[in-house]
Amino acid sequence: MPAPPTIKEIARRLNISASTVSRALHDHPSIGLRTKMRVQQLAAELKYEPNQTAIFFQQRKTFTIGVILPELSEAFFSAAISGIEDMAGRHQYSVLMGQSHDEEEREKQIVGTMKKHRVDGLIISIAKNTKDYSHFVSLQQAGIPTVFFDRIPNLADIHYVACDMVSGTVQAVKFLLSKGHRVIGMINGPEKLLASRQREEGYIKAMQKHRLKYDPTLVVSSDLTREGTDKAMSKLLSQKRVPSAIVAFNDYVALDAVQFAMKKKYKINEDLTFVSYANLPINHYTAFPPMASVEQFPYIQGQRATEALLEILSDPSSPWKKITLESQLVIHTP
Amino acid sequence: MPAPPTIKEIARRLNISASTVSRALHDHPSIGLRTKMRVQQLAAELKYEPNQTAIFFQQRKTFTIGVILPELSEAFFSAAISGIEDMAGRHQYSVLMGQSHDEEEREKQIVGTMKKHRVDGLIISIAKNTKDYSHFVSLQQAGIPTVFFDRIPNLADIHYVACDMVSGTVQAVKFLLSKGHRVIGMINGPEKLLASRQREEGYIKAMQKHRLKYDPTLVVSSDLTREGTDKAMSKLLSQKRVPSAIVAFNDYVALDAVQFAMKKKYKINEDLTFVSYANLPINHYTAFPPMASVEQFPYIQGQRATEALLEILSDPSSPWKKITLESQLVIHTP
């Protein structure tokens, strides 16, 4: 491993100055054709590659964006990161990765690393139990543009990309109504989550539009564990008005709920129809998938977040990006 | 965004030299306690953060490892990258990501970017249709240690981590034999793949151990598309000896095969038992998952690859790492 060739080296060999070499390599107009050729040829011969670390340092810019996600191995996030990487790559940006494992401490630490690496900007989906936002504020102070994505903190002036669950939920409930269901249950998530509130809002909205009265006992909440879902299900199925269809908070919940219902001898999607929110790529394959899923387009969200960030980077005075994608019901045709 | 504080700035304010500040910040023994304190206090006040880009440049080391994978959104790879990130993070390394989308061109381009970024080392799972390895050779020339992982190129002197499918296949076939199956089919992948050869080898080995003769007509191959799998299945099910159990190349193939079999009114895991190789995290949830899966531990593979790379980085003279993990049969208890 001989030291890689540098501009200086080329300059020395050609008996010209480093600045000339640099300009020649960049096709600067004030360099004569002769020298330009000589430089470029020698550079090719030596397989010269610019030392980006030097350039990053000198330009105070790294052409790198940091991405902090809760869990890289979750289908939703890995789709998102795929979108991020594609869009970033298309614009010659690199992607630095970190996963918080939904822990606030780790998240703060990664933010620190990213800051030290002098990433040009960040895309973050915050950890579940992050309560303190000081590390995000410090990013603002440091002048590192940040686009939040999917899980966004409750702060005033931020850029974000998120997916509105209201519209998707309205579609989901309407779909069930159109299939003749009149008693529709919902297994929602923890009440403090924005995602939960949006789902409930959509549920109510759809019912009202159809001039049906909203029965709160049909909306139960699960802590998203299997036990929580089992509890929610047994509550739902033991009430006076037993639903003929259920909207589940997400695919994991739906699958738990399906298993519960199967144990109770319900015929899935006959006695009891399920609709869910997609995070698993499996509907194709499961024997009793939900009949329809509200799709959140993680890949596209990732792309849009990256796009937004790149725009901010090229125009730092650009206004707050508040991008909301519409979720959309996808009906599974078996 | 005022310019972030630098060592120079601290030095100026304290009327001492930059070198003293640098040393004080690093707890260098030759700096007096008084100055050390003063420096560290001011640094804290100013929220000084070392400019890593300067350090990277100066140290010719970036504490960054590059990862190039075919597809970030595939469950197998996203699990792997999770392992990589965890292990890297534990050692204060960052991870730079790239996905090749299984295209040779893109792969080469990413290798170039990684080189320019001066990553300390690389972990690569090569693209399906990469035929030309020159970009990998150039990495060697540039002195960038590279650990290949799962999909490894056919080159002599390389580091790699892979998972041996032979042992897992032997276990899988044994498992089926122990369940009383005597006619066991296999849907294998394209014959040129190492992965396919290993599966067949395992199949034969297991049969021989049980003094059963190897019937080649029971091993058919699919191009891994649904159509290919359907074709393979219909071949398998229309022969004289119809298998009562099938070993499928992977989960995707297995699920396609299951659907095919269901259409033909087979009762899954009763008339026809399936065993597969895991790449989906869904066995828990599917109604008719394979009865068992050969697990390849992508997360662990990722970790081990990273471990290996870190060792190489700390001891560049270390010998070629050729790490083979044993695959292992996991029996799904419903």
Place this chain on the structure above:
DNA sequence: TTAAACCGTGCAAACGTTTGCCTATCCAAA
């Protein structure tokens, strides 16, 4: 009392690249 040892600090170079400004040469127009 002198020399040696030690302590705390500063100097300056180096890492590779870019860029504002200056200079030298040449040619043409006045």
Place this chain on the structure above:
DNA sequence: TTTGGATAGGCAAACGTTTGCACGGTTTAA
């Protein structure tokens, strides 16, 4: 012959940090 403008290229500083070496001062041992 002077002026003036291209044209082609060099100088040097700057980015922030680290580190080998030297320096002046104080203490310690002989």
